Amino acid sequence: MRILALILCLLPSISFAQTKDYRTYDKAVKYNNEGNIEKATKYANKALEKNAEWSKPNLLLASIYADLGDIEESARYMLYVYDEKTPSDVMGIEQIAKLYYSNGYYENALYYFKAAQQLNADVLARKTALFIKNCIFSMDAIRQPVAFNPENLGENINTEMEEYLPALSIEGNTLVFTKRIAEKGYIPQEDFYISTRNEEGIWQEALAYPGTINTARNEGAFSFSADKEIVVYTACNRDDGQGRCDLYLMLNNTAYNAGKIINTKYWESQGCFSPDGKYMYFVSNRPGGYGGKDIWRSEITQKGFLPAVNLGDTINTQYNEMSPFVHPDNLTFYFASDGHTGFGDYDLFVSRRKNTAKEWGLPNNMGYPINTHNTENSLIVAANGKTAYYASDVSGFGKEDIFQFELPENLQAEPLAALEMDIITQKAGEEVILKNVSFASNSYALEQISFAELDKLIAYLKKNPNLQIEIQGHTDDVGNEMDNQILSQQRAKTVFEYLKMKVSNRLSYKGFGESVLLESNSTEKGRKVNRRTSFVIFQ
Template sequence: MRIIIFLLCISSYLSFSQTNRDYKKYDLAVQNFKQGDLDKSKKILQKLLKKQPLWKQPILLLATISENEGDFLEAIYYLNLIYQKSTIEHLKGLERIANLYFKNGYYEKAKEYYTSVWKIDSINCNDKTLINIKSCDFAIFQKRNPKQFNPINLGSNINSEMREYFPAISIKGDKLVFTRLIEENYKRSQEDFYLSYKDQNNWIQAIPFPGKLNTNMNEGTLSFSYSDNKIVYTACDRKDSKGRCDLYIMENNISYNLGSPVNTIYWESQGVFSPDGEYLYFVSNNPGGYGGKDIWRSKLTNDGFSIPENLGPEINTEYDEISPFIHPDNLTLYFSSNGHIGMGDYDLFISRRNTTNLNWGKVENLGFPINTHRVENSLIVEKDGLTAYYTSDLSGYGKEDIFTFTLPREYQAKQINNLELEILSNKPGDEVILNNVNFSFNSFKLNQASIKELNFLIDYLIKNPEKKITIEGHTDNVGNEEDNLILSKKRAESVYNFLLNNGIKSNQLISFEGFGESRPVSSNSSEKGREENRRTSFRLVQ
């Protein structure tokens, strides 16, 4: 059972009001509280209050127990018994009441108490008090002007009576991996990965992630690379760990610790790759940041990962920022924070940039009712830019479930087509096949389906004028080898000319070349293999 640790100060002398027997009962209540027996502790304390209604220590402990039980209003009731004056002596108590109102979604009352705290001691109040006052104003406005929002629980194939969180979607959108907290008993629980496949529009029953990724230790927050050939995940308390939790990579079914300089003696977790594979974004409580937990990134170089850089004060606050997600457009960042102006605990936020060379821009809260006074985190968005998944403790199958919803228009990312995904998931020099560029038998004339595919390529090259390509034509082994070579070159030339005649500058089109049947990607012994070998493709030069 999760217990909030509360420091209880007991007077060094006995007043005339409390007897030695009363103090012994109070000590017993404290022991029961520390051992997790909240009911027994509560009964003892309530009996003590019947004798001494304003005894401060039992009242404070009762408020803490109520808070542990999730009864914030009862906790406020007890605190109001002893904190009623707007004086410096009551400052911490009034601030605690304000926090409880805020966490429970009573924003008007929370603002009233935060304002009192500020008026009592504006000189010594920290910035969080001002942020909380602004958050109350923001939340009040949001509740009066809600966004269109219809979250759908992913159902019993994904969610259970346990906690499910940190969803991850494969680039093709056909695999969902998430973390489940396996609660075996009150003394021990551990995290494992679960996997589900999409069957038409439904996710099938989730199973433990196959292979050796799950152990009897904690594993969590898995993310796919955009080429789907790497997985980054978090593992804790391993023999090769540098800190309590480290980032690991699984590649070709082999897992290894990411090592320095990404992993440190501190806590590193929640890694995600950028779509182009150039950066790894992650969360760390490294004291070199702006707050408790910050979002960092490390660049992948020929020599491994670079020294991580902090995303800066635009993103990170003096509190916690977690669960970063970079959309496939590489221009939209979603994350969760309890430090920016928001609705309550952790809220979901968005930040954008115009190009991949720029820093992330202004942070924006996704608003109510996407965000509430509860915890919202782990937002991911599919390549269509509008289908989102996130974790919430909204009513569901367990304490935390995974939901899906359609993002409001103002928070949607750019839609990415399959060709752009192919480009993103390949390195310069890799062959990118134009899957829908097809030709009739022994012909090099482009058809309508081919033109639609090439328009995607035109759009990409116009938006990325620094990119240059070479175009290739290939055939199967049916027919004369020399004829196939000529035909493949003419097909590549047709694509080259179409691009040139539709706005692509010649300096972006390095060359076209035909290879005939000399570079098969499959066996020519079957029709399927021959079909795969009859292809038109391109390679990014830079």
């Protein structure tokens, strides 16, 4: 009887402890939906006064504190609901791990990911193993930060609007980027803006890109060819589109859909050209890849694009890759991924190759604090190999601004020599003049000054072993025409023989005598210009 009486005495308190005050909780939800966080927090806590273990108010408070950035407080409320030793709570424990992980609390995240694995590894998300690997990597990388000092490009580029996805011309004096325009009464949309750098190195006020490329719809992800003759960009939901988003080409201020070989009924975006103009790289979620979004490339021929080829599992993962950028050295490849080992969301990676006949090598994470638990992507690097540009919302004039920073030495690309710049900016089939190659008067013996220039050409040929070139010799009109023809042939042969000893490329040579003029031979200046050694790329 005494036991029964005790139970009867306890019943009111037990019932009271388990009472759920839905009226108060509903008020908390209402205020939270209205954005009144102070009252939402007040009423959620009030609902817990009658039942501290009630999951709904605890999880509401966890959500509120997560949105406020108070991750520890958010996790505390989640742990009132989920027990790391209770198998049925495995998914909740994983959510706590993800909360810590997505906010850069890697040590705590690692603890709860492992706890969730011990409860029931079979039901966890397929990415959990990667998350654990990323936690271990990130904790170590944060202890070994890389040099990183970003500088805002200033008010001539950045505004209170969003500026992102920068593209830089190869000589580094033209910047094009995407700006999100939000005018009162109109749906926000994206347009391209352009700025040029003056002789003092200052970016001028950005203006809307000229011509017809901007429309009332969205345009994004602009990229030049090395000679700036062709532009590739992304446009979505167009009448002539193959899918949701397509790649478009602009030539002579006229835009064209890139066609069915490039675009599919799926999603194609973020195109960029290789500096030699042989390939276009882009991102697609089409079937046949390794994950969600993969990086593909299509070879460009005189007849157009060839079917796209996936870059393979060295670059692409079972998750997502994006933002491809081939540096002008054609040996360094930057991209973003959420599938390679990193800090959590999209990170920036660099991949290299020995020469253009090789495949891209294993990518390296660019390190902390270039990469963080936030999203990092859309990095481009200037021809000097060390100045990088990217967009960030960490600080600046508006939501997203464009910044520049100097890459740590181990992440830099090779700087372009003047000769290489001349090569990749020439139109197809045009001769490239070897400016510092000279011969003694009426002789085909190379002067000593010539070898430095020829060695630069040798370096370029070694980087591009499949390249085929013809060495060409030219003279002015002084002397006998037949003698000039023979002399030009001998000079071209001398250069050919020096190169042949150093490289395995297919080479040929030809003398043109005085038949191909760049300027009139009527002046000494003109004759000096016409006396030249040059080459033409055939492949």
